[in-house]
Amino acid sequence: MLSRNEDILYAIINGEVYEKVPQSRMEALLLELKDVIEAGGGGSGGTTNYNLLVNKPSINGVILSGDKTTEELNIQTGVGLNTTGTQYTVDGQELTAGEGAEIFNDYSDNIAAGGYSHAEGSHTTASGIHSHAEGRWSFASAEASHAEGYHTAASGTGSHA
Numbered sequence: 001m002l003s004r005n006e007d008i009l010y011a012i013i014n015g016e017v018y019e020k021v022p023q024s025r026m027e028a029l030l031l032e033l034k035d036v037i038e039a040g041g042g043g044s045g046g047t048t049n050y051n052l053l054v055n056k057p058s059i060n061g062v063i064l065s066g067d068k069t070t071e072e073l074n075i076q077t078g079v080g081l082n083t084t085g086t087q088y089t090v091d092g093q094e095l096t097a098g099e100g101a102e103i104f105n106d107y108s109d110n111i112a113a114g115g116y117s118h119a120e121g122s123h124t125t126a127s128g129i130h131s132h133a134e135g136r137w138s139f140a141s142a143e144a145s146h147a148e149g150y151h152t153a154a155s156g157t158g159s160h161a
Contacts, residue, residue, distance in 0.1 A: 090141075
């Protein structure tokens with residue numbers, strides 16, 4: 001004959017109903033364990049209750065729970081990536097991207113460092129204030145300069161290459 005504790009454990013293992021009233025702290029704990037397992041928590045099978053997870057995934061430091069908007073997840077929508085405050089080294093000079101600087105297309109190799117500058121294409125650099133570089137390997141380094149095409153440079157104020 002099984003002890004009461006063994007009887008409870010047998011019910012837990014076999015998914016059976018145990019209707020007796022617990023008579024000890026151990027029996028009460030075993031019945032609590034049975035309830036947790038039946039609710040989907042604990043055990044080797046994982047859980048089906050997302051709220052019981054430990055180390056929930058996150059995006060941009062925001063824990064994923066419930067419905068989140070792109071704003072709540074700090075995900076920028078639209079086509080451009082605002083680079084304001086990003087640190088760059090351009091021709092050996094340390095630069096901090098000004099307000100409104102943004103890059104398009106190649107988010108790892110384009111640089112927009114000048115305030116309200118705009119870099120698009122691939123490997124382009126817009127480091128002048130209000131400058132615009134587009135194409136491939138184009139550089140707009142002066143205020144209001146615009147470089148486009150392949151391996152072009154606009155280095156004078158208001159210049160266009």
